[in-house]
Amino acid sequence: MLRAGGPRVAAVAAGSSITSAVSSVTSAVSAALRGRARAGAAGVSSGPAAPAGTPAVTGTRTAVPLSPVSPVSPVSPILRPCAVPVPCHRSPVQAWVESLRHHDDEFRGLTDLHPDVFAVRPRLDILHTVAMWQKNYKRISYAKVKTRAEVRGGGRKPWRQKGTGRARHGSIRSPLWRGGGISHGPRGPTSYYYMLPMKIRVLGLKVALTVKLMQDDLHIVDNLEIPTSDPQYLLDLARYRHWGRSVLIVDVNEIPEKISTAVAELKTINLIPALGLNVHSMLKHETLVVTLDTVTFLEKTLLWHDTRYSALYPFSMPYSDFP
Amino acid sequence: PLLQAERSISGGGTARWGPVRPGLPVPLSSPLAGLTRAFRIKEPPKRKQVDRWTEKRALFGVYDNVGILGGFQMHPKNLIVGPKWLRGWRGNELQRCIRKKQMVGDRMFVDDYLKLTKRIRYLYRRFNRTGKHR
Numbered sequence: 001m002l003r004a005g006g007p008r009v010a011a012v013a014a015g016s017s018i019t020s021a022v023s024s025v026t027s028a029v030s031a032a033l034r035g036r037a038r039a040g041a042a043g044v045s046s047g048p049a050a051p052a053g054t055p056a057v058t059g060t061r062t063a064v065p066l067s068p069v070s071p072v073s074p075v076s077p078i079l080r081p082c083a084v085p086v087p088c089h090r091s092p093v094q095a096w097v098e099s100l101r102h103h104d105d106e107f108r109g110l111t112d113l114h115p116d117v118f119a120v121r122p123r124l125d126i127l128h129t130v131a132m133w134q135k136n137y138k139r140i141s142y143a144k145v146k147t148r149a150e151v152r153g154g155g156r157k158p159w160r161q162k163g164t165g166r167a168r169h170g171s172i173r174s175p176l177w178r179g180g181g182i183s184h185g186p187r188g189p190t191s192y193y194y195m196l197p198m199k200i201r202v203l204g205l206k207v208a209l210t211v212k213l214m215q216d217d218l219h220i221v222d223n224l225e226i227p228t229s230d231p232q233y234l235l236d237l238a239r240y241r242h243w244g245r246s247v248l249i250v251d252v253n254e255i256p257e258k259i260s261t262a263v264a265e266l267k268t269i270n271l272i273p274a275l276g277l278n279v280h281s282m283l284k285h286e287t288l289v290v291t292l293d294t295v296t297f298l299e300k301t302l303l304w305h306d307t308r309y310s311a312l313y314p315f316s317m318p319y320s321d322f323p
Numbered sequence: 324p325l326l327q328a329e330r331s332i333s334g335g336g337t338a339r340w341g342p343v344r345p346g347l348p349v350p351l352s353s354p355l356a357g358l359t360r361a362f363r364i365k366e367p368p369k370r371k372q373v374d375r376w377t378e379k380r381a382l383f384g385v386y387d388n389v390g391i392l393g394g395f396q397m398h399p400k401n402l403i404v405g406p407k408w409l410r411g412w413r414g415n416e417l418q419r420c421i422r423k424k425q426m427v428g429d430r431m432f433v434d435d436y437l438k439l440t441k442r443i444r445y446l447y448r449r450f451n452r453t454g455k456h457r
Contacts, residue, residue, distance in 0.1 A: 134384045140405040149445070150438055187416050188423075191409040193400065202391055246376075267376040272385050275393045280384035301392055315395035 078109025083296040090115045114299045120206045130204030130279045139192040148181030202305045208282045229258040231265045244286030252294045417446040
């Protein structure tokens with residue numbers, strides 16, 4: 001199914017931000033037609049050599065000649081097949097490749113995405129599990145209160161057992177007394193550490209990527225080069241392309257200086273290396289911008305877990321066939 | 324003072340046209356009508372303004388999957404910041420006290436160490452000698 005920049009624009013123009021799965025499917029289908037028509041129309045208007053008819057995209061991997069929309073000099077489109085072979089009973093999902101060089105540079109090419117990473121079942125329960133794990137496994141609570149043994153004083157019996165009309169007590173620091181110890185309070189720094197199985201954490205990443213793609217919040221970029229290091233350029237770009245209030249940019253290679261200086265001053269647009277990708281950040285930021293190299297890296301890393309043997313010894317020690 | 328009486332003046336069963344007592348500082352319908360002493364009406368507390376996009380909050384959870392994505396050279400438990408005896412480990416109170424004594428006991432203050440030993444002794448007897456599960 002073709003994921004175009006068109007559907008997002010059309011949905012915003014309709015005045016509603018559709019995020020539920022059912023409505024997004026129907027809107028994406030109808031809007032993909034509009035998107036294809038828009039791409040086709042743009043192709044017709046920008047050059048006589050472009051094909052007049054809309055290309056048949058569903059399920060095919062053939063080259064689709066696109067003429068660029070931006071005023072930059074026309075280049076051949078970027079077409080990237082899947083890095084890992086796709087099983088024969090499933091077909092890859094496709095996405096547009098964009099560019100950050102110009103605010104209009106939205107249809108640079110097409111890429112195939114592996115369905116076992118970008119089209120898995122949308123398991124919201126796994127997203128919740130992984131997000132809660134990320135929140136809690138680092139937590140160390142430092143709350144501590146003194147018990148009756150630790151409160152200063154209270155060794156002597158305050159008054160004799162019998163004879164005074166008062167209640168019997170053994171120390172002035174028992175939990176019944178004002179100023180006494182707490183019997184069942186928080187005790188010492190407590191850790192809430194636990195680990196989920198590795199395959200569940202991997203599946204959480206796959207589900208999050210799927211959800212972002214299917215809700216038109218995933219944008220694939222060829223590289224992270226921008227014309228100026230002005231943070232306002234990125235804000236205007238995100239505004240123009242209707243990306244939302246927050247953008248998470250992920251890259252595998254070394255990050256160019258211009259974009260890192262631009263992003264350093266912005267709060268809601270954040271840049272992380274591919275090692276730092278996680279479900280919580282993907283859910284917190286409305287849009288996810290990924291480079292082509294990152295897509296290759298993620299496909300290779302996340303698909304390995306589907307067909308690996310279980311570990312006889314920790315994976316940190318060398319194996320003959322991994323990495 | 325008879326607050327009710329000051330406020331309600333009936334017209335003998337008939338309808339009343341016009342204000343009861345013209346020129347009142349507070350209209351008769353408000354809850355402050357007829358009261359000789361003004362008291363403070365409390366408002367619900369205002370929400371504190373939380374910035375959801377600070378550095379810490381925006382980048383929370385980054386590098387949690389450094390093991391899976393980074394070739395297993397690093398484990399996320401090594402990223403946890405905290406007391407040395409609790410990094411990447413979880414236990415109940417007795418286990419925590421024993422681990423603290425093992426790892427950090429010789430560095431502690433004397434009275435803290437004695438309190439810790441006392442606590443270990445108490446918890447051991449409590450868990451292993453009392454109750455249903457021994």
